[in-house]
Amino acid sequence: MQAFKFLFGGIIALVLFSAQGCTDPNAVIDQNTAIANHNWSYVNRVKYDVKIDDISVPYNLYFNLRVSGNYKYANMFALLIQTSPGKKTHTTRYEFKLANKDGEWLGSGSGNLYSFQLPLRTQYKFPAKGVYHFEIEQNMRDNPLHEVIDAGLRVEKAQNTPNN
Secondary structure, rough: OOOHHHHHHHHHHHHHHHHHHOOOOOOOEEEEEEEEEHEEEEOOEEEEEEEEEOOOEEEEEEEEEEEEOOOOOOEEEEEEEEEOOOOOOOEEEEEEEEEOOOOEEOOOOOOOOEEEEEEEEEOOOOOOEEEEEEEEEEEOOOOOOOOOOEEEEEEOOOOOOOOO
């Protein structure tokens, strides 16, 4: 029995150690918020605070989205509201293509769920250090917008490429 406890403890430690090694060192934040009853209304913005410590490097910002196969549109409009540490607010409206004209989803699918990581800003340089507040609001005609499973934000340090 003692050997079993030792072996089981070793396996748990190995799994935890492996999971820590899988984290993305470039990600500042990569979080999603579940949408209640899969009905996303205008007033239910997903909100995140992101601390930016290094303004010398560019960042990529992505809109994370998961919809069911019953989502009835080939696109989505969304607003990104960014508030800087100095309380200046900037709002940008985006249109994201989610499916081809023939109905084929462009995201990765698993069962009846389709996941997307859609670019908001690439090679973006934050103007100042501090905590930035982000809100994402669905901006479609339907309110609430049905069959949205979750929505989120990813901010990562941009990878250096030979052309940069």
